[in-house]
Amino acid sequence: MMINCDETRDHLETCEDCRLHVVVEARMRTLPVLEPPKGLVERAMKALPRVAPVKREFFRLAAAAVMLVGLSVAALNSGLDETRAVASVKARTGQAIETTSAMFNVWRSELWKH
Amino acid sequence: MTPDIPKDTLLRARMGDREAFRTVLESVQKLAYNIAYRLTWNPADAEDATQEVFLRLFRNFPQYDPSQPFLPWFRRLATNCTLNWKEKRRPTSELPEQIAVRDAAPVDSSERLHQAIRELPQEYQACVTLKYLEDLGVGEIAQTLQVPVGTVKTWLFRAREILVQKLKPHVETLL
Numbered sequence: 289m290m291i292n293c294d295e296t297r298d299h300l301e302t303c304e305d306c307r308l309h310v311v312v313e314a315r316m317r318t319l320p321v322l323e324p325p326k327g328l329v330e331r332a333m334k335a336l337p338r339v340a341p342v343k344r345e346f347f348r349l350a351a352a353a354v355m356l357v358g359l360s361v362a363a364l365n366s367g368l369d370e371t372r373a374v375a376s377v378k379a380r381t382g383q384a385i386e387t388t389s390a391m392f393n394v395w396r397s398e399l400w401k402h
Numbered sequence: 403m404t405p406d407i408p409k410d411t412l413l414r415a416r417m418g419d420r421e422a423f424r425t426v427l428e429s430v431q432k433l434a435y436n437i438a439y440r441l442t443w444n445p446a447d448a449e450d451a452t453q454e455v456f457l458r459l460f461r462n463f464p465q466y467d468p469s470q471p472f473l474p475w476f477r478r479l480a481t482n483c484t485l486n487w488k489e490k491r492r493p494t495s496e497l498p499e500q501i502a503v504r505d506a507a508p509v510d511s512s513e514r515l516h517q518a519i520r521e522l523p524q525e526y527q528a529c530v531t532l533k534y535l536e537d538l539g540v541g542e543i544a545q546t547l548q549v550p551v552g553t554v555k556t557w558l559f560r561a562r563e564i565l566v567q568k569l570k571p572h573v574e575t576l577l
Contacts, residue, residue: 308566315515316534316565324435325449329427332456333420345464 405429412472416463423463427456430476433536437477438484440531443520451487458483477536478546481528488524511572518568526561529554 300307339347364378407429414422434455439448458479466475519530525547532543540558544551 305566308570309562312515312562312565312569315511316530319440319515319534321432321436321535322439324431324452325445328431328435328449328452329424329456332427332453333424335453335457336420336423336460 407472409468412466413468416466416468418463423460426459430459430480433473433477434480436535437480437531440519440535441481441484441488441524441527443516447488447491450491451484454487455480455483474542474545477532478548481532481546482548485524485528514569514572515565518565521568522561522564525549526557526564529557530561533558 300310361381364374364381407426411422411425415426431452434452435448438451438455439445442448442451459476462479466472519527522530528547529543532538532546538546540551540554543558544554547554
């Protein structure tokens with residue numbers, strides 16, 4: 289095994305294979321780094337979708353939540369499963385909707401007064 | 403090759419801020435283009451692949467963990483995206499004139515070297531690009547390509563062997 293530079297040099301003097309390895313390795317390190325074409329970023333920016341992924345994700349979640357609430361209310365009101373528990377949830381939901389709507393009406397009439 | 407990108411720019415870009423995203427693209431365009439060029443060896447293809455990388459970055463930015471360094475994550479995305487792009491485009495990518503250029507006898511040692519690299523299997527090309535363009539160690543290359551370190555060592559060894567064998571008849575022009 290070679291342990292110093294002289295031995296390495298001596299070996300390279302006599303071994304064509306290793307010399308070629310060194311040359312190829314050196315040439316690989318000097319491959320040019322290219323400048324990207326002008327306007328590359330500008331063109332990429334124009335090609336991007338209008339809505340950012342984070343916002344799109346938010347809209348997707350919001351739409352899913354609305355659909356879920358809608359389906360739940362529809363299921364409650366359909367009367368397919370009229371057990372006592374469902375009837376009680378239904379009554380409470382109805383109460384909550386009425387209260388919210390009454391509060392909204394009061395708030396709206398207050399707003400009109402001013 | 404790539405300047406440091408301020409953390410707050412990365413965070414804003416991740417949240418969908420377009421100006422911050424543009425700043426990120428300006429910082430990484432040279433890296434992305436050079437990775438793409440050394441995997442496609444064609445300026446037009448390199449540009450198309452880079453555009454694809456930028457689009458993928460835009461879509462996948464929310465997946466970036468800001469507690470981790472950005473560049474290794476981006477390098478992985480750029481390399482994998484370019485390899486996928488190349489895989490998809492392979493059958494129709496080359497125009498007749500490009501094929502003529504590709505198959506023409508290389509005139510100088512640089513072209514000979516380029517051609518020899520171009521003829522390497524795809525994974526070897528990726529290894530060689532990351533090693534000699536980005537000066538990455540085998541560990542970092544393994545992380546980028548998501549393969550074991552031993553595999554990277556084998557690919558690099560075989561790639562060098564193939565290159566040496568191909569360039570052996572022209573050794574005097576390489577010196």
